[in-house]
Amino acid sequence: MSEKNRDGKRTARERLAVEREKQKAAEKRRRALIVSAAVVAVLGLAAVIGVIAASAGKQGDDSAGPVVAPSGANGEDDLVIPVGKESAKSTLTIWEDFRCPACRSFEKAYRSTIHELTDAGRLRVEYRLATIIDGNMGGSGSRAAANAAACAQDAGRFTPYHDVLYDNQPPETDDAFADDAKLIELAGKVQGLDTPAFRGCVEDGRHTGWVDTSNEAFSQGGFSGTPTVLLNGENIYQDQTMTPAKLKQQVQEAAQD
Template structure:
């Protein structure tokens, strides 16, 4: 911070008194204080210069972590070929993978990236509650898969994992594979999901998924263009973070002043169903 209260030196408080006289009267403690303030200001400027486009913010107790803030105005990526939505995808361009009963009166809309650590923390914290509400017919979850971390940190794990998840949707096993990916998410800077062998290994944890057809879908990148299209739709919506979580269109996650809990999620879902 420059130009504010912290940037003023003790000598500036003496008005018209000359700098020479002020220096003469200044105690050793005052000089040390001045130097400390200068050092703090320099450190703040340095931190501001190196701040990246991704920030992981920790929320209060019960809230887990905040969303991964991102620069969603990045360069548009040209799809490699026609977008092929996975089977059962809904919405414009088949952008939505639904989980739960279609007749559910409340809809949870989630924008996620399989490499995003904040997304994993959200999923691992609320997975059981979300699945219970889905099983009870109270909630349908609409997933939109994006590739934010690939764009910000490089690599292709977000894309490769998203395509694999779409391949799992073709096999009717998206939800189970989605959960396995988040339970086994590598560190953010480790692009382990770029390796198809790792994606096959994790598919082995979902009964009946790791078939030759699934592996061919992953190898061929069958849904890569669809994933890129999904990310472009996210960018055009000017959403700023993953996960972005909406309940019947209203944001419910990422506000430190109103941390989400499993009990609150259930309560809000029931209330949203009654209002629908």
């Protein structure tokens, strides 16, 4: 083979080697770009998910609102609305839901006796609010009515407004109490309650976070439903022999001890 032919083949091999190196370098750059793009995409997705999660968290916080207990509330986590004298020897704890038909039936049967005993200083009532009908039937009337009742407590009108809500309770399937205008309209039946302060409290949902916390306490309490009525810790609502007269007798006997 001539020297010229050998030089030509060597030159061709060198050119091929150079071309292969170029192709390897190009492939390396291409892979690097793909990896970089994937990293950017992942980071971008993570950022979007973070924004969505943060937004969802804020929306959840806004919907529930801060936990603001109504004026005068006491007990653990300030979840009790007390009615009656602290010196009373008997305490009646009532877990209730303003949309609950059974709660309304209890109210109609026992209200006058409870008022009589609290007015006489013999009974102290601890009202505790739940929203189980909202969960069972859908809607937000239980929650809205409980918030409005807490607003009435701020105004020193809890008991009369509480009674008005039950006197005007809609059918269980009717979420009428979810309408702030309805709750404000009913406040007109309580002397001195329909004020700008009460309206603002209802419309702003000032105590909805507190209501939610109260309902969580009910759920964690292991109760079977509303109303749950405890006289000095004993569930009297499950006592088939209990009557308003029997309740009055037990409270009077305790007052004499």
